[in-house]
Structures are given as C-alpha cells and as structure tokens.
Amino acid sequence: MTFLSLARKNAWRKPLRTVLLLICIAVAFLIYALTASFLAGSQGTSAASEDVLGVMSVAGRAQPLPMAHLARIAAEPDVGAATFMTRLRGFVGSEKNVVAVSAVEPQGLMSVNGRELGLTPALIGSLDQGRDRILVGRALAEAQGWSVGQLITITAFQMVRQDGDREWRFEIAGIFEGENESTDTYFAIGRYDYVNASRAKGRDTVDVFVVRPRDGIKASTLAARIDSLFANSAAPTRTQSEKQFLEAFLRQYADIKLIVNLVTGVAFVTLLMIVINTMVFAVRERTFEIGVLKTLGVSGGRIIALVLVETFLIVAIGATIGLVLAKLATVLVGTVLGLAFSPSVLAKATAIALAVGLATGLLPAINAMRTPIIKAFRAR
Amino acid sequence: MTQEPFITLAGVRKGYRTGSDAIPIFTALDLAIPRGDFVAIMGPSGSGKSTLLNMLAGIDVPDAGSLKVGNYRLDQMGETARSSWRAHNMGIVFQFYNLLPMLNAAENVELPLLLKPLSAGERRSRVAKVLDLVGLSGREKQYPSMMSGGQQQRVGIARAIVSDPKLLLCDEPTGDLDRKSADEVLEILALLNRTLEKTIVMVTHDPQAARSAKRTLHLDKGLFVEEKRAA
Numbered sequence: 080m081t082f083l084s085l086a087r088k089n090a091w092r093k094p095l096r097t098v099l100l101l102i103c104i105a106v107a108f109l110i111y112a113l114t115a116s117f118l119a120g121s122q123g124t125s126a127a128s129e130d131v132l133g134v135m136s137v138a139g140r141a142q143p144l145p146m147a148h149l150a151r152i153a154a155e156p157d158v159g160a161a162t163f164m165t166r167l168r169g170f171v172g173s174e175k176n177v178v179a180v181s182a183v184e185p186q187g188l189m190s191v192n193g194r195e196l197g198l199t200p201a202l203i204g205s206l207d208q209g210r211d212r213i214l215v216g217r218a219l220a221e222a223q224g225w226s227v228g229q230l231i232t233i234t235a236f237q238m239v240r241q242d243g244d245r246e247w248r249f250e251i252a253g254i255f256e257g258e259n260e261s262t263d264t265y266f267a268i269g270r271y272d273y274v275n276a277s278r279a280k281g282r283d284t285v286d287v288f289v290v291r292p293r294d295g296i297k298a299s300t301l302a303a304r305i306d307s308l309f310a311n312s313a314a315p316t317r318t319q320s321e322k323q324f325l326e327a328f329l330r331q332y333a334d335i336k337l338i339v340n341l342v343t344g345v346a347f348v349t350l351l352m353i354v355i356n357t358m359v360f361a362v363r364e365r366t367f368e369i370g371v372l373k374t375l376g377v378s379g380g381r382i383i384a385l386v387l388v389e390t391f392l393i394v395a396i397g398a399t400i401g402l403v404l405a406k407l408a409t410v411l412v413g414t415v416l417g418l419a420f421s422p423s424v425l426a427k428a429t430a431i432a433l434a435v436g437l438a439t440g441l442l443p444a445i446n447a448m449r450t451p452i453i454k455a456f457r458a459r
Numbered sequence: 460m461t462q463e464p465f466i467t468l469a470g471v472r473k474g475y476r477t478g479s480d481a482i483p484i485f486t487a488l489d490l491a492i493p494r495g496d497f498v499a500i501m502g503p504s505g506s507g508k509s510t511l512l513n514m515l516a517g518i519d520v521p522d523a524g525s526l527k528v529g530n531y532r533l534d535q536m537g538e539t540a541r542s543s544w545r546a547h548n549m550g551i552v553f554q555f556y557n558l559l560p561m562l563n564a565a566e567n568v569e570l571p572l573l574l575k576p577l578s579a580g581e582r583r584s585r586v587a588k589v590l591d592l593v594g595l596s597g598r599e600k601q602y603p604s605m606m607s608g609g610q611q612q613r614v615g616i617a618r619a620i621v622s623d624p625k626l627l628l629c630d631e632p633t634g635d636l637d638r639k640s641a642d643e644v645l646e647i648l649a650l651l652n653r654t655l656e657k658t659i660v661m662v663t664h665d666p667q668a669a670r671s672a673k674r675t676l677h678l679d680k681g682l683f684v685e686e687k688r689a690a
C-alpha cells in the first residue's frame with residue numbers, strides 16, 4: 080500500500096457518488112472538446128489561409144464581377160498568381176443535401192491554391208480530360224458515399240442551363256485530400272469553361288478572384304491596393320483573406336466563438352460548483368478518519384496531498400472519458416461537421432483539467448488539514 | 460528509582476472554554492511515570508482522563524506547565540513537530556478502534572509505516588510480525604466491518620506498535636468489549652509491557668482491566684491519588 084493507493088481507495092469508497100461525478104466531469108470535457116474542435120475545424124476559421132486573398136463584389140458574394148478585372152489584378156506587381164472561380168450551388172437528391180461546385184480554371188487554381196487543397200498534377204490532369212469532370216473533396220466524397228468514375232447530378236438553386244434545365248451532370252474524376260485534416264474539403268472543383276459555356280445568364284462573370292501575394296508581400300496591404308484599383312469602376316470590390324472572409328461569414332449568424340466560450344464557460348462553472356460541493360461533503364464525512372490519520376503522525380501537508388490526489392484522480396479519469404468520447408466523435412463524424420481534435424485542443428483540455436482538479440480539491444483539502452484533531456474526534 | 464522518569468508533568472494547567480464559560484480540568488497537575496511502567500488511570504466521567512491521554516499523545520497541549528516525554532518537551536513543540544514526534548514515538552489505542560473502513564487489517568496496520576523510510580518488503584514483514592503477535596495471522600485481508608470488536612481492537616493494537624514506539628497509550632481499550640475479548644486484549648498489553656518493555660498508560664473504567672497494570676492512579680477533581688494494593 081502507498082499513499083496513492085490510499086487516495087484511490089478514498090475516491091472509490093462511495094462508487095455511485097464517484098460515478099456520478101465522473102459522468103458530470105466527462106460531459107463537461109466532452110462539450111469543451113467538441114466545441115473547441117469545432118472552432119479548430121474547417122467550419123471554424125483557424126485552418127483557413129491568411130495568405131490567399133479573395134476579391135469579391137462589395138455588393139456581396141452572390142454579385143458577379145466581370146472577367147475583365149482579372150487582367151488588371153494580374154498586372155499588379157505584388158500579385159504572385161491570380162485566378163477566378165464561380166460557385167455552382169445546388170443539391171443532390173434531397174434539397175437539404177447542399178453541394179457546391181467551384182468552377183475554376185484548373186491550372187490557375189493549382190498555382191494559387193493547389194497546396195492548401197492538396198491538388199496534384201495527376202488530379203489536374205484527370206480534370207483536363209473532360210469538360211464535365213469534377214474533383215470531389217474527401218469530406219464531401221465520404222459524406223455522400225461517392226467514388227471516382229461515378230456520375231452525379233446536381234440540381235442548381237439558381238444557375239439555369241441554356242436549355243432551361245437546372246440539372247447539372249458531372250463525372251467524378253478524382254478526390255482531393257486537402258493539405259491537412261482541418262482543411263475544408265466539403266465541396267467539389269469543376270471546370271469554369273464548361274459551366275460558363277452552359278449557363279444561360281451571367282456569361283463571363285465570376286464570383287471571386289483568388290489572389291496569392293508574392294512572397295514577402297503583406298496580404299492586407301495588397302488587399303487595399305486591389306480594392307483601390309476598382310474603387311471607381313462599375314464593379315467595385317472587397318478583398319479579404321480567406322480567414323477574414325470565413326470569420327465574417329460565420330459572424331453573419333452569430334459570434335460563434337463567443338457562444339462557444341459562453342457555453343463551455345457555463346458548463347465548467349457548473350461543474351466546478353458540483354465537484355467542489357461534493358468533495359467538500361465527501362471530505363467532511365471523513366473528518367473523524369482524518370483525525371485518526373493525524374493522530375498516527377500523518378502531517379498536514381500529506382493530508383492536503385491525499386485529498387488533492389483524490390480529486391485529481393477523479394477529474395483526470397472524468398476528463399479522459401470526455402476527451403476520448405470527443406475524439407471518437409471527431410473520428411466518426413468530424414469531417415462532415417468540420418471538427419478537428421487538434422493537439423492544441425488536447426493541450427488546453429489538459430490544462431483545464433489540472434486547473435479544475437486544483438480548484439475543486441484545494442478547499443476540502445485545506446478544510447481537512449486545518450481541523451484540529453481534538454475537534455475531529457468530537458465529529459463522531 | 461534514581462533514573463529520570465520517562466514521562467514528567469509539572470504544574471500542568473488545562474481547561475476548555477465553551478462560549479464564555481471556562482471549564483478548568485487541571486490547575487496544577489504533577490505526574491511522573493518511569494520507563495517500562497504500566498499505569499492504569501481511573502476516575503469518574505469528565506474527570507479529564509482522555510484530556511490527559513491526549514496531551515501525552517501530543518494531540519492536545521497544556522495551557523501552562525511542562526510536559527516531557529523522553530527527551531521531548533511536548534508543551535514547547537508546534538503542531539508540525541508534534542506530528543512527526545507522534546509518527547515515531549508513540550502508539551495509541553482507542554475505545555472504538557478507529558480503523559479505516561476501506562482498508563483491510565494488514566493495510567490498517569501498515570498505515571503508520573508509510574511515514575517511515577521502509578521498503579514495501581520490510582513493511583510487509585513488520586506487519587506480519589505484529590499481526591502474529593496479536594494473534595491475527597491469516598486475517599490480513601479481512602476488512603474491519605467483517606471482524607468482531609475484539610479482533611478489531613487487536614488490529615488497533617498492532618497498528619499502535621508496528622512502528623515500534625516506546626510509549627503505548629490506550630483510552631478505554633476494553634470499554635466496548637465483552638469480558639473474554641477484553642481479557643485477551645489485556646493479556647496482549649501485559650505481554651507488550653513485559654517482553655517488549657513498552658511503557659503503557661491505559662485509561663479504564665474497568666477495575667479488572669486496571670488489575671493487569673502494575674499500578675493504578677485515580678484522577679479526581681484534577682488531582683491524582685495512587686491506589687494502595689496488596690503486593
């Protein structure tokens with residue numbers, strides 16, 4: 080036997096109470112890890128690039144820009160590479176099953192954004208082999224159960240074909256993986272020449288120009304310069320980094336980060352109160368026994384350590400259960416929901432667990448240490 | 460007896476206050492107990508027997524006067540120093556055993572040894588030795604809730620002597636036991652005094668228990684009276 084096993088035995092002496100505490104702690108850490116993974120994931124913004132700029136209409140991203148802008152953007156000396164895209168948004172099967180195809184010029188996209196999307200020359204080559212071919216992101220492919228060679232039909236929300244139809248048929252030419260697991264791959268990449276030639280309206284316009292600044296050029300400076308190019312034109316622009324755009328996009332609905340912090344904050348304050356309260360009572364019940372330990376010569380410091388180790392054990396086990404569940408969730412449905420259980424989420428959760436352990440253990444521990452033996456013996 | 464006494468109380472004053480009332484228990488208590496003695500302390504309820512024993516155990520302190528055990532002036536030591544003194548110099552046996560319920564017999568006995576720099580193997584052999592001494596070999600794995608009062612008290616004695624202290628303090632060790640169990644416990648205490656030369660101070664209400672001791676002191680109104688006995 081050691082003092083550690085003594086703490087462990089103390090932790091388990093009322094199994095039901097301990098199990099309830101574990102559930103409560105596990106749920107709090109599950110909530111934390113899921114929301115933090117959400118922020119770290121592709122629906123959040125941390126993985127979005129700050130280096131790549133998007134040039135959109137000031138009137139909003141649904142408003143088209145003339146293709147003629149491209150030449151003026153490309154002529155700007157600080158621009159490393161520039162390309163363009165138009166989004167074809169629609170659904171497959173049910174109307175809720177929204178799918179977006181970015182119609183691009185493949186070589187241009189490759190040079191501006193190829194690394195971030197995980198595009199390879201082979202993928203681009205297979206896209207080149209047919210006008211109606213598309214590349215599907217890994218997340219989208221897995222969610223829809225699509226594979227290479229499959230033919231799919233997307234019903235566009237707005238973009239009508241010349242024949243008056245809204246059904247767009249594509250053949251899947253390949254699957255792109257994204258640079259890493261937090262890259263948003265829930266979309267497809269198609270060919271602009273095909274989409275542009277087939278659509279009834281808006282011919283030769285684009286939704287966005289994508290610009291990579293030259294090495295060493297600050298993205299925000301270049302963004303301002305590009306916007307000034309078109310400030311007095313018929314189609315003024317707003318240029319933002321992908322990250323800024325995503326943040327602004329999410330903020331349209333709500334300040335997600337604030338909500339997440341509030342939810343986890345409330346969960347943890349509640350958790351703290353429950354665990355502190357339970358531990359204070361659990362230790363108070365043992366006042367007499369702590370008096371016995373002190374009589375045997377166990378020092379006040381050891382008594383504190385004993386109670387702290389007990390709470391740390393409970394918090395550590397509860398937190399581990401919560402984090403393992405969160406990890407499972409991200410593995411099972413993470414790509415669809417845009418969750419990324421990154422090492423930084425794990426590190427923060429560990430730090431929170433330590434803080435919770437200390438915060439909840441300290442009060443009962445100090446209570447236990449300070450009760451004089453004579454008083455402890457009268458507690459029976 | 461020319462040797463200096465093992466335990467010396469001189470002019471010890473002790474009282475409690477409850478609210479505004481001060482309850483004096485001892486005003487000037489003197490006591491000397493030689494090494495190797497086995498003293499029974501008797502007296503009416505509330506006469507301060509437990510208070511005295513707690514002071515000897517270093518878990519309570521005199522308000523004034525001096526209290527010396529071995530080379531230690533307990534009245535001058537702080538709580539931390541007394542705590543470590545307790546770990547190495549005295550063992551205590553309680554009326555209600557005070558075993559820890561989630562530990563089995565062997566673990567309860569091992570507890571005080573965790574405060575000493577001993578290997579797990581040494582701890583185990585010492586625990587086995589004292590459990591054998593109190594006649595509980597083979598019951599190492601039993602939990603207190605599964606044992607009789609007499610058995611629990613023997614675990615309590617084993618726990619008190621496992622770190623081999625010179626001083627053994629017992630507060631009504633047989634107070635909760637039937638006659639037969641009480642006699643077994645008293646026999647063990649007498650044996651510890653005789654063969655291992657433990658100095659024992661035992662508080663008791665039971666005249667028969669007091670007879671196991673070498674002498675009996677009666678505490679009344681804050682003073683001791685030694686009982687005369689036919690030798």
Ligand SMILES: Nc1ncnc2c1ncn2[C@@H]1O[C@H](COP(=O)(O)OP(=O)(O)OP(=O)(O)O)[C@@H](O)[C@H]1O
Nearest residue numbers: 453475476477484503504505506507508509510511
């Ligand atoms: N912590 C305390 N606070 C206040 N009064 C106390 C405290 N401890 C003991 N007393 C009082 O001191 C007196 C002596 O108590 P003590 O427990 O020493 O008596 P005792 O001789 O052991 O009695 P008993 O035979 O009933 O065990 C009693 O009047 C008791 O109420």
Ligand SMILES: [Mg+2]
Nearest residue numbers: 508509510630
């Ligand atoms: Mg008493």
